[in-house]
Amino acid sequence: MNDTSSVIIDLGAVIVAVTDGRPLTLARQGPAFDAAEAQSIARGFEIAGDALPSGAFDPTRHRTLELGLRETVSRRIGVNLGYVEQLYTFGDRGRHPREREGGPRVISVGYLALTRETQMPVPESTAWRQWYDYFPWEDWRDGRPAMIDKLIAPLLREWIAAPKSYAETARRRDRATICFPEDNGSWDEEIVLERFELLYEAGLAAEAQRDGVATFALDGKAVPPPGAPMMSDHRRILATAMGRLRAKLKYRPVVFE
Numbered sequence: 001m002n003d004t005s006s007v008i009i010d011l012g013a014v015i016v017a018v019t020d021g022r023p024l025t026l027a028r029q030g031p032a033f034d035a036a037e038a039q040s041i042a043r044g045f046e047i048a049g050d051a052l053p054s055g056a057f058d059p060t061r062h063r064t065l066e067l068g069l070r071e072t073v074s075r076r077i078g079v080n081l082g083y084v085e086q087l088y089t090f091g092d093r094g095r096h097p098r099e100r101e102g103g104p105r106v107i108s109v110g111y112l113a114l115t116r117e118t119q120m121p122v123p124e125s126t127a128w129r130q131w132y133d134y135f136p137w138e139d140w141r142d143g144r145p146a147m148i149d150k151l152i153a154p155l156l157r158e159w160i161a162a163p164k165s166y167a168e169t170a171r172r173r174d175r176a177t178i179c180f181p182e183d184n185g186s187w188d189e190e191i192v193l194e195r196f197e198l199l200y201e202a203g204l205a206a207e208a209q210r211d212g213v214a215t216f217a218l219d220g221k222a223v224p225p226p227g228a229p230m231m232s233d234h235r236r237i238l239a240t241a242m243g244r245l246r247a248k249l250k251y252r253p254v255v256f257e
Contacts, residue, residue: 006104011069012054012234013081014241015113017128021141023245024128025238027230028053028077049206049229050129052237053077057109069111077126084113088193088240090233110237112244131242133228134235137180138192138242144184147226152180152204155223159202192243196235199226207235 015026027050055072062068070081091107122128132139137148160172179195181187200208206229229235 008104008106009057009065010054010106010108010232011057011065011072011111012052012108012237013069013073013084013111013113014052014087014238015073015079015081015115016241016245017115019116019128023131023242025131025241026053026077026079026122026126027051027129028126049231050234051231052110052234053079053126054232054234065109066111069109073113077123079122081113082115084111086110087112087237087244090236108233108237110240112241129228131238134230134238135192135196135227135242137195137226138189140187140189144187148180151223151226152199153182155204156180156198156202159204190243190247192246193236193239196239205229205235207233 017024017026029050053073053076055068055076057065057068062071066084066086069084073079073081087110089107089109091105093105137145137152139145156176160169160176163169163172175194175198178188179191179198196205199205200213203209203213204225205227206225209225210229227235230238
């Protein structure tokens with residue numbers, strides 16, 4: 001029976017800490033999920049990957065979305081959140097695999113929470129991981145990441161050249177130029193989400209391969225997608241948090257004090 005008339009609101013938390021100059025996020029790992037939860041998070045697709053602390057909003061139990069998030073995080077990983085702010089809502093019709101299979105529409109609401117790694121004990125099934133494990137092309141601490149020119153740029157060139165329409169080719173070229181400019185001085189560190197969505201659309205993210213987006217090979221050979229995958233659309237939510245924090249740090253560098 002088609003269930004597209006119902007809606008699930010999925011609440012996810014990007015819990016961020018900075019330790020020794022390393023930006024970290026709290027991720028739940030495979031052994032933490034029971035079978036029902038794992039299927040829900042994976043959206044019915046076989047894909048390895050971490051997940052943000054998350055859960056469904058229950059209108060009969062949660063007075064607000066934020067209270068629902070706090071209760072979910074406390075129940076899942078035993079952490080009581082302090083400061084949180086809403087990041088972004090992903091809810092386009094047809095974007096979600098479960099909906100495309102005739103299931104309910106899923107609205108994902110992401111939140112940002114700031115803390116200190118040393119102040120937050122976490123269960124064994126949850127671990128602090130570096131942002132750059134998921135987005136290695138964003139790690140400019142030692143200069144421009146080599147993978148941009150060796151892997152991403154060549155694959156994007158093939159993706160740009162694929163359409164038969166000149167207008168679509170031009171559109172792809174413009175997006176790639178904005179997201180991955182050849183000139184380091186033009187790099188916009190805030191558009192983390194836009195870069196990830198470009199790679200997803202180009203089939204250069206593991207989640208895109210999971211969702212059936214066409215993939216490209218380099219010199220005729222399949223290439224492992226860069227960056228560790230995450231379940232559901234959690235890497236999108238994490239990308240949004242990274243962009244938000246990078247923007248905040250420009251005018252308030254003591255955000256983590």
